[in-house]
Amino acid sequence: MATGRTHRPATRSRGIPEATVARLPLYLRALTALSERSVPTVSSEELAAAAGVNSAKLRKDFSYLGSYGTRGVGYDVEYLVYQISRELGLTQDWPVVIVGIGNLGAALANYGGFASRGFRVAALIDADPAMAGKPVAGMPVQHTDDLERIIEDNGVSIGVIATPAGAAQQVCERLVAAGVTSILNFAPTVLSVPDGVDVRKVDLSIELQILAFHEQRKAGEEAAADGVAPPVAAKPHRKGPDGDVPAVMPA
Amino acid sequence: MATGRTHRPATRSRGIPEATVARLPLYLRALTALSERSVPTVSSEELAAAAGVNSAKLRKDFSYLGSYGTRGVGYDVEYLVYQISRELGLTQDWPVVIVGIGNLGAALANYGGFASRGFRVAALIDADPAMAGKPVAGMPVQHTDDLERIIEDNGVSIGVIATPAGAAQQVCERLVAAGVTSILNFAPTVLSVPDGVDVRKVDLSIELQILAFHEQRKAGEEAAADGVAPPVAAKPHRKGPDGDVPAVMPA
DNA sequence: ACCTGTGAAGTCATTCACAGCC
DNA sequence: GGCTGTGAATGACTTCACAGGT
Numbered sequence: 001m002a003t004g005r006t007h008r009p010a011t012r013s014r015g016i017p018e019a020t021v022a023r024l025p026l027y028l029r030a031l032t033a034l035s036e037r038s039v040p041t042v043s044s045e046e047l048a049a050a051a052g053v054n055s056a057k058l059r060k061d062f063s064y065l066g067s068y069g070t071r072g073v074g075y076d077v078e079y080l081v082y083q084i085s086r087e088l089g090l091t092q093d094w095p096v097v098i099v100g101i102g103n104l105g106a107a108l109a110n111y112g113g114f115a116s117r118g119f120r121v122a123a124l125i126d127a128d129p130a131m132a133g134k135p136v137a138g139m140p141v142q143h144t145d146d147l148e149r150i151i152e153d154n155g156v157s158i159g160v161i162a163t164p165a166g167a168a169q170q171v172c173e174r175l176v177a178a179g180v181t182s183i184l185n186f187a188p189t190v191l192s193v194p195d196g197v198d199v200r201k202v203d204l205s206i207e208l209q210i211l212a213f214h215e216q217r218k219a220g221e222e223a224a225a226d227g228v229a230p231p232v233a234a235k236p237h238r239k240g241p242d243g244d245v246p247a248v249m250p251a
Numbered sequence: 252m253a254t255g256r257t258h259r260p261a262t263r264s265r266g267i268p269e270a271t272v273a274r275l276p277l278y279l280r281a282l283t284a285l286s287e288r289s290v291p292t293v294s295s296e297e298l299a300a301a302a303g304v305n306s307a308k309l310r311k312d313f314s315y316l317g318s319y320g321t322r323g324v325g326y327d328v329e330y331l332v333y334q335i336s337r338e339l340g341l342t343q344d345w346p347v348v349i350v351g352i353g354n355l356g357a358a359l360a361n362y363g364g365f366a367s368r369g370f371r372v373a374a375l376i377d378a379d380p381a382m383a384g385k386p387v388a389g390m391p392v393q394h395t396d397d398l399e400r401i402i403e404d405n406g407v408s409i410g411v412i413a414t415p416a417g418a419a420q421q422v423c424e425r426l427v428a429a430g431v432t433s434i435l436n437f438a439p440t441v442l443s444v445p446d447g448v449d450v451r452k453v454d455l456s457i458e459l460q461i462l463a464f465h466e467q468r469k470a471g472e473e474a475a476a477d478g479v480a481p482p483v484a485a486k487p488h489r490k491g492p493d494g495d496v497p498a499v500m501p502a
Numbered sequence: 503a504c505c506t507g508t509g510a511a512g513t514c515a516t517t518c519a520c521a522g523c524c
Numbered sequence: 525g526g527c528t529g530t531g532a533a534t535g536a537c538t539t540c541a542c543a544g545g546t
Contacts (some may be wrong), residue, residue: 014428018539025460029439044507052441053465055505056539072505072546088460089467096459097260103361107354113439113456114517139394157466167480181469182462184292184455188280188364198465200458206346208453209276209339211433214371214449215408216340218432270515295525306527307517314529322528323524 005185016087020061026051028084029059034077043074085118093155095122096178099171100163103143104186108162122154126166128212144171151178158182165189172199264456267338277302278309279335285328294325336369346373346405348431350422351414352392357436358412359387373405378418395422402429409433416440423450458474 006203030050044062049054060077062068068083069075075204085091098105101124106116109124123138135143142150159175161168161183164167168187173196174184176197185191185201193199281301284501285293295313299306313319315325319334320326336342347365349356358366359373375387378395385392393401401407410426412419412434419438426434426446436452437443444450 007418017537021464022457022461024464025454026441026455028460030441047504050441052443054401054539056541057537059506060508060538067507070508070546071544072504074505087464089463090460092467094459094463094466103358104323107358108455109456110354114459117456117460119456119459143281158462182466184458184462190277190281191302196469198462200462202453202455202458203276204359204362204453205368205370206276207435207453208345208365208370209279209341209368210273211409211435211449212340212345213272213275213338215345215433218447268515296527305517307519308515310528311516311530318529320521320528322524323526326525 016064020064021088022051022069023051023061028081028088028090031077031081031084035081039077041074041076044069047133048076084155090118090144093118093120095120095156096160097121097123097125097147097150097154097156097175098160098162098189099125099147099160099175100143100167101126101136101162102162104191105160105162106136108160108186109139118215119158122156123150125150127163134189147171147174151175151180156180158184160184160186160192162186203251252390271315274302274304274308274337275311275339276333277304278312279332279339279341281326281390282332282335286332291418292321292325294326296318341369344371345409346367346371346407347409347411348372348374348376348398348401348407348426349411349413350376350395350398350404350426351412352377352387352417353413353417356411356413357387359411359437362388365387370409373407374401376401378414398422398425399429402426402431407431408437411435411437413437413496 018094021243024178030047031042031170032048033050044055044059048058051058059069062080065083065087068080078145096119098108102110105124109121114121121137121139124139124141125144125147128133129143131141132143150161157180159172159180159182161171161175163171166187168189169191172185172191173182174192176193181196182198183191183193183200185199186203188203188205191199191201278298281298282293284301285298295306295310299309302309307377310320313331316334316338319331347370349359349372352360356375356377360372365372372388372390375390375392376398377383377392380394382392383394402410408431410423410431410433412422414422414424415437419436419440420442423434423436423442423444427444433449434442434449434451435443436450437454439454439456442450442452
């Protein structure tokens with residue numbers, strides 16, 4: 001059954017560190033912008049600034065790909081664009097399905113960034129029969145019943161889940177069973193998948209909570225010159241009979 | 252000035268490692284689910300499984316917050332929910348503005364997860380005069396002209412940018428000038444902000460590219476027993492005359 | 503003179519493994 | 525016997541600093 005260990009055994013990625021892989025798209029974007037302005041070469045310092053990282057990191061990152069620069073000169077923009085695209089697998093195109101065409105799913109379907117870089121929305125899928133056939137982003141929504149067929153017919157290996165949390169795990173299992181091996185999950189749930197399947201998640205609520213944490217620290221920074229008061233101890237007040245405490249609710 | 256060094260000087264966060272902070276929301280969500288099912292206590296093993304991490308990591312994470320568990324027993328669910336909420340600053344509420352009410356902005360405005368945990372959408376702002384006054388998610392869209400006033404009137408310190416890439420930096424600057432110190436950026440651009448301002452980004456296209464990278468590696472895993480063939484040179488295919496797309500080209 | 507590529511050092515994060523308590 | 529809390533070990537990532545090429 002493979003419990004939810006999304007964790008791949010080791011940084012199995014023929015040499016390139018995961019942290020580096022995560023930055024390649026950033027470099028690629030910056031390079032593409034330079035390319036559009038017909039800039040022929042760029043130094044690690046300039047490119048790093050455009051990508052929002054420091055130059056030592058960038059050079060180290062590129063060193064994992066090979067020696068694509070020229071000492072005393074910098075990097076050839078077009079050449080690097082090509083090398084990074086190839087490394088990321090963007091020279092082929094990737095059919096993608098989006099499952100769950102609510103507000104978010106529809107927004108994703110309309111998002112231009114999809115098409116631009118080798119990703120192609122092959123199908124939009126929703127469980128609501130009333131949605132079936134309706135056009136979203138110029139494409140008819142299809143019903144979940146046909147999920148397996150759609151995946152196979154289109155050779156889809158990347159799926160985007162934009163369903164409510166409750167439906168996500170089940171959709172995930174169907175996608176995986178049908179052959180999908182990479183999933184981008186927008187539902188606020190932990191997905192468990194078998195080994196060999198990659199999951200990445202995008203979670204608004206988590207990001208906000210992280211910001212709130214730092215925001216709170218900033219606020220506590222007045223008053224404190226020596227001992228930064230931790231969050232404020234507040235009465236432990238455990239065991240609320242029926243939780244007068246945050247009756248919070250998951251998304 | 253302060254160039255785009257988002258980088259805070261050091262992990263200034265009174266002890267709690269950034270990686271731990273990023274997982275607290277995950278634990279909180281799992282705990283909330285348990286709380287709703289009235290589960291009174293939970294072991295590190297169980298909770299870790301629910302949150303999709305391993306138990307050693309979870310125990311270490313909690314150890315930064317204090318000793319909130321009981322040996323031989325586990326953690327009191329309600330108590331932990333309270334402690335983590337407090338640590339994250341979720342016991343107060345955070346007014347948030349969303350700037351850029353296109354497909355994505357509207358989807359975010361409708362997203363339930365916002366309201367649920369101390370975050371409150373204080374205003375929706377868009378640059379298009381035609382949008383002004385239109386209700387989205389039961390709330391009238393306001394014009395960018397009033398951005399500064401809205402921030403101040405509502406004491407907003409967290410802003411969400413969902414504008415097109417081209418407008419993001421400028422919107423960011425106005426938000427910061429008006430007093431926002433935490434930004435969640437959905438626009439595919441690197442934002443530069445002064446020290447003391449936190450930026451987190453959510454970028455669909457980057458996530459997909461990371462998935463594509465791993466996907467490509469998986470594909471290359473047949474055939475290879477000894478020397479894993481690097482990316483595979485694949486025919487560059489493409490080359491739009493004036494490509495809005497990567498006009499990829501080797502040197 | 504300038505800029506890349508990279509060992510070496512330093513910092514941060516995860517995992518191990520077990521003492522201590524229930 | 526079961527489970528937490530945590531030093532110590534290991535591993536990953538970043539930064540330094542400079543040798544080496546143009």
